[in-house]
Amino acid sequence: MQISDKNREARGIALTAIICAVLQLAIAPNVGLGNGRANLxxxxxxxxxxxxGGGRAVVCGFFAGLFYDLSTTGPIGLMALLLSVCGFALGGEGRNRLxxxxASGIxxxxxxxxxxxxxxxxxxxxAGQGGGFVDAVFLRALPGALLSLVCFLPFAYFESRIRTSGPSLGGGHFKRGL
Structure with missing residues (x-):
């Protein structure tokens, strides 16, 4: 039985947002593969x-995309739109897929x-800010997707372990993680 603790979820989302924001501003612009950068x-x-999942995913996707747009030189609103749609598509079932x-979540x-x-x-x-099609897809998008996947794996593993090892019903003891 999975118990929903809204404060725990809000704290987890806030902590993940802070970590991703710091990494996006401090590390991602300096580490690249070709012209691609990780999209935290x-x-x-x-x-x-x-x-x-649910509406929370769409709202978080929009504000994360807006943060990304404001921290780069790209057009404002493009990543906000893409991440809102991504949040809607991934969070449509409203349950913990990780x-x-x-493997299905990955x-x-x-x-x-x-x-x-x-x-x-x-x-x-x-918008005229990238080169041609080859630069946009093969030198920027595909390496950026690979770097984003590498950055996603620790977050996904941490979220999958922390969500399944929460407090149990028997006296508030914690389950063993591994």
């Missing part, structure tokens, strides 16, 4: 969508990661 706003939005179906992230990064690369190309 996508990592945050997908983590919330796959663990909480606790019971970890596969959903990979697909959404590719769609968001390619969509953003093409959006930059159409």
């Amino acid at each position: 706003a996508l990592v945050f939005a997908a983590t919330v969508a796959l663990t909480s 606790s019971g179906e970890f 596969l959903l992230f990979v697909v959404s990661d590719l769609v968001v990064n390619v969509g953003y690369g093409l959006g930059l190309m159409l």
Whole structure:
């Protein structure tokens, strides 16, 4: 039986948001593969969508995308739109996909990661801020998707372990993690 503790979920989302924001501003611009950079706003939005789902995922996706748009030189609103749609698509079931179906959650992230990064690369190309199609897709979007996946894996593992090892019904003791 899974007990819903709203304060615990809100604290977890706030902590994940702070960690992703700091990493997005401090680390992501300096570590790249080709022209691609890790998108930690996508990592945050997908983590919330796959663990909480529902309307919370869409709202968190929008604000994470807006934060990403304001911290880069890209067009404002493009990543907010993409992450809102991503949050809606990933969080549609409104349940924790990472606790019971970890591989399925990772596969959903990979697909959404590719769609968001390619969509953003093409959006930059159409706005005149990227190079051609090859630069937008093969030199920017695909390496960025790979780096985002690498950044997502620790968050997904942590969320899957912390959600399944919460307080039990018998006296408030904690279950063993591993």
